[in-house]
Every structure is written in structure tokens, then in C-alpha cells.
Amino acid sequence: MKRTFGATGRLVPLFRAGLIAGVVLAAVTYPLAALGGLGAKVTTGEIAWPAELQSFSPARTSYVYAADGTTPLAIFYEEYRRYMTLNELSPFIQQAIVASEDSRFYSHNGVDAKGIGRAFVANSQAGGVSQGGSTLTMQYVRMALRDGAETPLEAQQATQQTTARKVREMRLSMEVEKRMPKSQILERYLNSAYFGHRAYGIYAASEVFFSKHPRDLTLTEAATLAGLVKSPSEYDPATSDRQAATERRNYVIERMAGLGYLSPDAVTRAKAEPIKLKLTTPPSDCVSIPKKINSWGFFCDYFKNWWTSQPAFGGNAREREDKLRRGGYTVVTSIDPKMQEIAENNIGANAAIGSPFAYGLVLSEPGTGRVKAMAVNRVYSLDQGRNPMHSIPELRKQKMKGNYPNTVVPLLGGGDLPGYQAGSTFKMFTMLAALDAGMPLSTSYDSPFRYKSIYDGGEGNMCGDRWCPTNASGAMTGRHAMWSGFGKSVNTYFVQLEEKVGADKVVRMAEQLGLEWRTKVDKWNALPANAKNWGAFTLGTSDVTPLEMANAYAAIAADGRYCDASPVISITTPEGGPAMYSRKDGTATPVADPKCKQVFSPDVARAATDAARCPTGDRPARGGCGGWSTADSVRGTAGRPVAGKTGTTDSTRSAWFVGYTPELAAASFAADPDNPFNAVGDGQSKIPVDAVAHTLKDALKGQPVRQFVPPSSTMVGGE
Numbered sequence: 001m002k003r004t005f006g007a008t009g010r011l012v013p014l015f016r017a018g019l020i021a022g023v024v025l026a027a028v029t030y031p032l033a034a035l036g037g038l039g040a041k042v043t044t045g046e047i048a049w050p051a052e053l054q055s056f057s058p059a060r061t062s063y064v065y066a067a068d069g070t071t072p073l074a075i076f077y078e079e080y081r082r083y084m085t086l087n088e089l090s091p092f093i094q095q096a097i098v099a100s101e102d103s104r105f106y107s108h109n110g111v112d113a114k115g116i117g118r119a120f121v122a123n124s125q126a127g128g129v130s131q132g133g134s135t136l137t138m139q140y141v142r143m144a145l146r147d148g149a150e151t152p153l154e155a156q157q158a159t160q161q162t163t164a165r166k167v168r169e170m171r172l173s174m175e176v177e178k179r180m181p182k183s184q185i186l187e188r189y190l191n192s193a194y195f196g197h198r199a200y201g202i203y204a205a206s207e208v209f210f211s212k213h214p215r216d217l218t219l220t221e222a223a224t225l226a227g228l229v230k231s232p233s234e235y236d237p238a239t240s241d242r243q244a245a246t247e248r249r250n251y252v253i254e255r256m257a258g259l260g261y262l263s264p265d266a267v268t269r270a271k272a273e274p275i276k277l278k279l280t281t282p283p284s285d286c287v288s289i290p291k292k293i294n295s296w297g298f299f300c301d302y303f304k305n306w307w308t309s310q311p312a313f314g315g316n317a318r319e320r321e322d323k324l325r326r327g328g329y330t331v332v333t334s335i336d337p338k339m340q341e342i343a344e345n346n347i348g349a350n351a352a353i354g355s356p357f358a359y360g361l362v363l364s365e366p367g368t369g370r371v372k373a374m375a376v377n378r379v380y381s382l383d384q385g386r387n388p389m390h391s392i393p394e395l396r397k398q399k400m401k402g403n404y405p406n407t408v409v410p411l412l413g414g415g416d417l418p419g420y421q422a423g424s425t426f427k428m429f430t431m432l433a434a435l436d437a438g439m440p441l442s443t444s445y446d447s448p449f450r451y452k453s454i455y456d457g458g459e460g461n462m463c464g465d466r467w468c469p470t471n472a473s474g475a476m477t478g479r480h481a482m483w484s485g486f487g488k489s490v491n492t493y494f495v496q497l498e499e500k501v502g503a504d505k506v507v508r509m510a511e512q513l514g515l516e517w518r519t520k521v522d523k524w525n526a527l528p529a530n531a532k533n534w535g536a537f538t539l540g541t542s543d544v545t546p547l548e549m550a551n552a553y554a555a556i557a558a559d560g561r562y563c564d565a566s567p568v569i570s571i572t573t574p575e576g577g578p579a580m581y582s583r584k585d586g587t588a589t590p591v592a593d594p595k596c597k598q599v600f601s602p603d604v605a606r607a608a609t610d611a612a613r614c615p616t617g618d619r620p621a622r623g624g625c626g627g628w629s630t631a632d633s634v635r636g637t638a639g640r641p642v643a644g645k646t647g648t649t650d651s652t653r654s655a656w657f658v659g660y661t662p663e664l665a666a667a668s669f670a671a672d673p674d675n676p677f678n679a680v681g682d683g684q685s686k687i688p689v690d691a692v693a694h695t696l697k698d699a700l701k702g703q704p705v706r707q708f709v710p711p712s713s714t715m716v717g718g719e
Helices: 014-041 091-101 113-126 136-147 152-159 163-179 182-192 201-210 219-228 243-258 264-272 291-307 317-326 337-347 393-397 423-436 482-487 491-501 503-512 520-526 535-539 546-557 602-612 634-638 687-699
Strands: 003-005 011-013 062-065 072-076 330-333 358-364 371-376 445-447 478-480 561-563 568-572 580-582 588-590 596-598 643-648 655-660 665-671
Touching: 072 291, 091 136, 091 182, 091 219, 091 243, 136 152, 136 163, 136 182, 152 163, 163 182, 182 201, 201 219, 219 243, 219 264, 243 264, 291 317, 291 330, 291 337, 291 371, 337 358, 337 371, 337 687, 358 546, 358 687, 371 546, 371 687, 423 482, 423 491, 423 503, 423 535, 423 546, 423 602, 423 643, 423 655, 445 491, 478 482, 482 491, 482 602, 491 503, 491 535, 503 520, 503 535, 546 561, 546 602, 546 643, 546 655, 546 665, 602 643, 634 655, 634 687, 655 687, 665 687
Parallel strands: 062 330
Antiparallel strands: 003 011, 062 072, 330 568, 358 371, 358 665, 445 478, 561 596, 580 588, 643 655, 655 665
16 A cells, blocks of 8 residues: 655555545634634734734844944844835845745735635645745734744744634734735835844845845845745855755746746846855954954943943843843944044053053043043953963963953953052042042141051051051152142141041042942941041052043043943934933933033032142142152143142052043053052053053144133132
């Protein structure tokens, strides 16, 4: 007896094949019969109208640009997709999709009874699914429900092969046809379909396979893409054997001719052409940033970390990142290509790329908090295979690689790295707290080489049960006011000033200016019960990042107005409006808008700036700097008024300079991020000073010279 395969794939007697075909046909035609009985009564009252069909919202690619709005920085996607309207597409692709997937698209009402019947017969004879009976509308409904699914179960229910799902899909398709014109259905279909190679929608498919805009697709290119929808892997033209792809393309071309879209001559010419691809792999995320701007990867990483911290995009970091990858946003960031290049050149980002010491610089804009540049002598890369051994001897023995030159560690801030001790740059927080408490610039103390403080704990230098800090040089001994005390970085002056205002007030001032405590030691010291005894805080024993320091000093340049550090200028939704968030009072505000607060008065800021002109070799409006300073070359190099402060730690393990003009604030450092005990040494301590001075000079070249506003007589006091 002859045998054949049934629908289950098992061998069955031939005389039973007809019976099985009939059963299969009845089973699969049931949805159509059920629909026929209900078709006249389909209403939204009987079947819920899904929101996914009302508003088209598949996953879309987010595009991120530099501050000029045109220089690409990165793209983020889960499904590479960009929405296109029909008038942005080649007519060939519209015709090819209809010919390939639904030749009666313009005549049916969402469900094609003839097509379904033909498919059912073919499938029953084949003992499986050999033809699909779904119209373009039905396919669109399925894709919309799948793309709009919020859980894996919802996605499964949208695509599972069940009678109930098929009936619902048909009913919804008929309702879609009542609510939408054919052109809108076709447009949404073309933006939903999957073409393989992670290309969702016709824009992605055109770019991935042919590296062109879909409006420029030729006849043969359009037919090739249309042929992929049925089975992207089976007809993939990027494989070594293109026979299946060519045969499928030619089938589509013939179907186009059958619908009157093409003449016989056009068909002959098109079928004779070989498939010519120009493949593109769209980059994704910060690690795929273009090689020529690889150094921007650290800024990109900061942007991504910032995004995942914004409640406007979800309830947790995972939801927010999902919004970035699926939301289709257009983001203009704050990174200025020219300033970034200037910062890289002045920090020696390329020349010193093989050093274990990191030389970094961050530029911040006073009054907005926007980060204009983030430069460091590292390569942004996950590949550490060729990195040298770690700079900590014990780890080097264990064959552990160092984080240079390749790394993705957020060395400049914006991540979870604690940072580096910033030394005397912290004296600024003590001076601000004192000025804010009503102490004038003229506040004077006799400042010996060694001073016995009121604090019973500190970083070494103990004399009995008290902390006894010393100055860096005996030349600093004498009576100082804030101008000379700050200009010469007199430790014993600032410990006395801290004692007077209260160490806890100094810590709170730093917190008000954006500093966060990430190590267990710093968190413990900053607790309200402990901060009063954190005497060493004024000497910069806490870890901090260049991003935080640039932004803190930017608040002084902005007359006491602190703004959260931000990597964005604008965030635009796919609908064309700004991404919004709700304030506590219920008002809606663009997410990208600066978030600022007044921390201290403009007069306090101006007084602090007046004293901060002393370290740079500038001349304060009031008072005297005492004849010399720690970075007296900065004013001459920058060629304009500039304020700032140097900072070094014990044995010059790290070196800093933070400086600002009315327009820009910059923080630069030198340290070994892998091994904080590997001292940069005095010979490299001037690198941050010069880097900031030259960066401010070059970044502001051609701009009018702005003067600092002098403080009031009240803030100056008796000179």
C-alpha cells in the first residue's frame, strides 16, 4: 500500500490522506466561517480596540548628536528602525510589497477569502504550512500587537497559531480597514516588517542591504527586499549562495508585472540583473562609536548613565535604558566638537596614551551645567587584550591587565567610580561656607607652619590627641586673609577658617554644589554626627571626579547658581516635541532643560572669585595676593581674567587644577586610576595647570573678554 505524510509528519495510508486533508481544511477554515457569521456585526463594542492599533508605536532607533545637531555621536536600538512616510519611499518598494504579500490588497476589506481558501487547500495538501493566507492588513495587526506587547506572554499570544488568535486577528483587520485608509495600512506595514540582519522596517532594510535611503531603491533592489519578508533567513541575499534570493526576487518581479506595474521588457531587464549588495552594519551603543571620534566614548558613556538616572524615562534604570533603545528619540548633546578637540590636544590625550597615569579634563558651562568636553588619554574600548600589566605589583604578579590604554571605566565622572583625592581644590568649599556665613574676605589668621587643630582625628600629622596639619612650605608662614591664604594654598589658614565656620557646614556646602560620597570612609565622615570632626576635608582628602569639580566651580562663575551636570541640550520625541517630565508641583518641563538652584548669593560668589584670582596670577579687584601664588602662569596664558585653584595630595599622588572664566569652567587632573599610591610626582603636577590655561584660551579664542564682577564692600570687610 502506498503511503504519504499527514499533517503531523507521520506516515499514514494513502486512503486516509484525503480524510486528513478534509479535516485540516475544516479546521483551518473555521476561523473564516466564524468570521463570516460575525462579519456584519463586527463592532468595537464586541471586540476591544487595542491601543497598539490606534497609535503606531513599534521600537524605534534613537539618534544622538553633538552640540551642532549634525555630527553623529551614537545610535541606540533594540530593533534598528526609523519611521518613513510613503512619500519618502520609492514607488517600487510599495508595489513590490503588495505584489509579493497581498495582490488583492486594494480590493479586500482586510480579510481575503479567496487567498485564505487557496492557502488552506495548499496547506492541507502539503501536510503543513506552505502558503500563508494573511493579508497585509492581518500581518500588520499581528506585528502591531507583537510590537506593543509589554510581556513575553503578550508577545506569544499575538503570534501563536491558534484558531482564537486567527479569528481575533481577522476581526481586527476588518475594523482596521474601516478606520484607516489603505495608504496608512501600507505605510505602517512597511515600517513594521522584519527583513533580517536586525533590520526592522524599510528604512533599516534599505540601509543595511544597500546603504541607501529607501526613496532611492531601484526596481531590483525593491523586489529583493520585498522577497525577504516571507522568510528573511531563507532568502537572505548576503549569503554566499544567492540562488534562493534571486529566485524569490524574480518571483516578486513577475508578480509586479501580473498586477500591471511592469512591462514585459522591464521584467526581462530586471531579472537579468545580478543582486548587488552594499552591506552596512549599523553601530549600536557607545562601544560602536566611530573610530575617528573614539575619544568621545567617555562622554557617550556619561550620557548613557545620565539617561538611566532620569525618572522621566521610567521607574528604574532598566526601563529607562529600554526607552533609549526603543523610544526613537533625537538627542542633541552638549559636547562641542571644537572644544573637545581643544581639550584633547591640551591634555595630551594622544601623546600620553600609553601612560598608566590618566590625564583628564572636563569643561562645564556656568549657568546651565552642560558638559562641553570630556578628554582623557585613554582609548574607549572593551578590548584589553593588549593592555600592559597592572600598576599594582600584587596584581601584576597575578597577570592582571591594567586599564590603559583601552578601557571603558568612567574615569572623568558620571559613573560609579569614586574619583580621586583633589587636594587643596577643596579649600574653595571652606571659603564659600565662611563667606556665606558672613565672614568677609579680610578675615585674617596667623598661620604657622604647623597648627594644632580642635579635631581629634585626621589624615596623619597627629600631635597627641589632636590633628596638627602643616603647610607645604615654610614660606607660607605668616598672617593671611582669604586672598593670600587661597593664593598660596596655606593649609593652616584654612583649617582655622574651617574651625570657625564648622567642618559640617563646609561638607554641606560641597554637597550643595553636587559632590557625592561613594566610598565607605567618605560616607561615614559625611554623616551629620561625624562631619563636625572631618577637619581634613578642607585639604581635599575625599574622592571626587573632574566632572563634579568642574560643575561645582561653574556655580561660582554663575553667581552662585548651581546647575546639575547635564550632557544634553535637547531631547525630541518621534512626534516632534520635547521629551517632558512632571515636577513635584505638577508642571511639565522639558527633560533637557537645565535644573538649577541658587546655593549662595551672587555677592558670595563674587567674593570667592576675587580671592580665587590670586592662585592664577590674576589681580583681584580688592585685596592683595601676597606676592606669589601656586599657578601664576594661568592668567598670562589664558589672556583674560581667570580664577581657580591648584590641588595636590600627599607625595603628589594626584595633581589638580580647577579654573574658570565667566563663560567656562574646567577641571583637570593627573593620577593613576588603577593604583592611587603610584604618585604622579611634582614633575607632572603642572600638567593640569597648563591644560586648563590653554584650553580656556583656545576655547574662548575670538570671543569678547568678560570681566568678573567685583564683590561688595560688605563682603570685603576691613582690608
